[in-house]
Amino acid sequence: MNASTHMSPGLWRLPNGQASNNDLSYWVELAKLLESGNFDGIFIADTLGLYDLYKGPENIGPALQSGAQVPYSDPSVIISAMAYATQSIAFGVTASVTYENPFILARRYSTLDHVTRGRIGWNVVTSHLASAARNCGLKEEIPHDERYVRAEEFMDAVYKLWEGSWRDDALVRDAKRGVYIEPDRVRAINHEGKYFSVAGPNAVDPTPQRTPFLFQAGASSAGKLFATKHAEVMFLPGMSPENVRKIADDIRHQATLQGRDRDSIKLLAGMLVIVDETDEKAQQKYNDFLEASDLDGVATLLGGWTGVDLSALADDEDFHFTGPGAVQSLVKTWSATVPGSDNVKWTKRRVLQELAMAGAHPRVVGGPQTVADQLQRWIEVADIDGFNFSHAVSPGTFEDMVKYLWPELRRRGVIKEEYKVVGGAARENYLEDGLGPRLRRNHPGAAYTWRKPEEA
Ligand SMILES: Cc1cc2nc3c(=O)[nH]c(=O)nc-3n(C[C@H](O)[C@H](O)[C@H](O)COP(=O)(O)O)c2cc1C
Incomplete structure (x- = not known):
């Protein structure tokens, strides 16, 4: 996040x-570091409200004191500086279809796609905090599944703007004839739906990708239906590779039901890596982080994720057996992955x-061999395409990965050595299929594309 911390409260x-997120040099150096390690992209999460479900409802005190995801600044503003300092790394920027307006969002992402030369991704979220609803003009949240119905219409409207309102050859800058844009190559969209009314055309001419590269993380039935229709990359939940394998198989199957190829969606698992020269040093580093972490801040985040106020529960309660369902199910997944932990309280x-440090995502702690073994096991067993790596400290966690882990992954020949298209678009570098920067033909957004007559 463009925030004090993302998922590791107290480590500041x-x-x-984490260095001050208001300092552009922090973001620029981070982008350069990650590009030097051939990371595909930088993903920036976002929310539109405070976490306020700990020590009482609508209580913002614990979030403020611990700095748990606050201050939370706009993630899109820092992108152009990072893009200017790099060539190939992509940027995944989160924006909410529940609270944003399709026309204004389309304009912002088109601008970002131009200035990054096609390297922008959009993490499409429906948002989960009631505080966000109250910040954005609603008394309470729109019910979960209705948010996805609204999201469908939102996508329809932005595809029309990005893909259908300008022809590729509209902007001619013909000095002789005094024509900047050919008027008959730009048109209104006149979208009229249940939730949105958008006249169009898009404010911005076609960009390298037109539609930004699309990320999504739906986990519910409604969420998966939405993601398997629209997403080009999906973040999968799950604490063990065996468990993620089941989700990955299901997603690929659902993609085929939507008329897409089995492999048209790249699947990533969340992962935190704590690595050092040796297993012992890495474990010590993890222990030091744990010592510095602010558990009240963690409880504040958990409140927002699950709706459970932990302060109402006894300190010595064993959540393996009792307590709210959301916390019990977390405990069950952990205890299933850690041998012997069934017997502890x-x-x-x-x-x-x-x-x-990683929220409800898996982590691996160890020296280069240990971590490489585990990541390879994840790739093989879960049958995923890669990871969305989180951090304990930033840029430290990523510096450690490039310094200690990358040489081992190189030695094993299991890491990307270069970008497929240097200076290319996000879509080209993630999909690596040689099919260019635009939506693939079997993606639902591609049905709206207004091409030059000879390319139609
Ligand atoms: C890696 C990852 C990143 C996510 N980033 C965000 C985010 O930045 N903002 C947000 O509101 N939700 C975010 N989510 C939540 C998802 O958008 C989604 O709401 C969640 O996975 C639950 O799925 P559901 O909405 O289908 O119930 C993220 C989820 C994952 C797994």
Whole structure:
């Protein structure tokens, strides 16, 4: 996030905790570091409200004191500086279809796609915080599944703007004839739906990708239906590779039901890597992080993710057996992946420690061989395409990965050595199919594309 912290509250206290997110040089150096390691992209999460479900409802105190995802600044504003300093790395920027307006969002992403030369991705989210609803003109949240119905119409409207309102050869800059844009190659969209009314055309001429490269992380039935229709990359939930494999198989199957290829969606699992020269040093580093973490801040985030206020529950309760369903199911997935942990007591403190750095995502801690073995196991067993790596400290976590882990992955020949298209678009570099920067023909958005007559 463009915030004090994303998922590791309290670590700002460490000397190498996240640098100020208001400092552009932090973002530029991060982008250069990740590009030097051939990361496909930088993903920036976002919310539009505070986490306020801990120690009472609508209580913003714990979030403020711990700095748990606050301040939370606009993620799109920092992109152009990072893009200017790099060539090939992509940028995944989160924006909410529940609270944004299709025309204004389309204009912003078109602008971003131009200035990054096609390297922008959009993480399409329906948002989950009631505080966001109250910030954006609603008394309460729109019900979960209705948010996805609205999201469908939102996508329809933005595809029309990005793909259908300008012909590729509209902007001619013909000095002789005094024509900047051919008027008959730009048209209104006149979208009239249940939720949105958009006249169009898009404010901005066709960009390298037209539609930004699309990320999504729907996990519910409605969410998966939406994601398997629209997403080009999906973030999968799940704590073990065996569990993620089931989700990955299901997603690929659902994509085929939507008329898309099985492999048209790249699947990524969340992952935190804590690596050092040796297993012992990495474990020590993890322990030091845990020591610095702010468990009240973690409980604040958990409140927003699950709707459960942990302060109402006893400190020594064993969440393996009792407690709210959302917390119990987290404990069940952890205890299934950690041998012997069935016999220990899953107290509030223990639950929060598990969540302290990566939230409800898996982590691997160890020296280069240990981490490489585990990541390879994930790729093989879960049958995924890659990872969405989170951090404990930034840029420290990523510096460690490039320094300690990358040489081992190179030695094994299992890491990308170069971008497929240097200076290319996000879509080209993620999909690596040689089919260029535009939506693939079997993607639903491609049905709206207004091409030059000879390319139609
Ligand atoms: C890696 C990852 C990143 C996510 N980033 C965001 C985000 O930045 N903002 C947000 O509101 N939701 C985010 N989500 C939540 C998802 O958009 C989605 O709401 C969640 O996975 C639950 O699925 P459902 O909405 O289908 O119930 C993210 C989820 C994952 C797994």
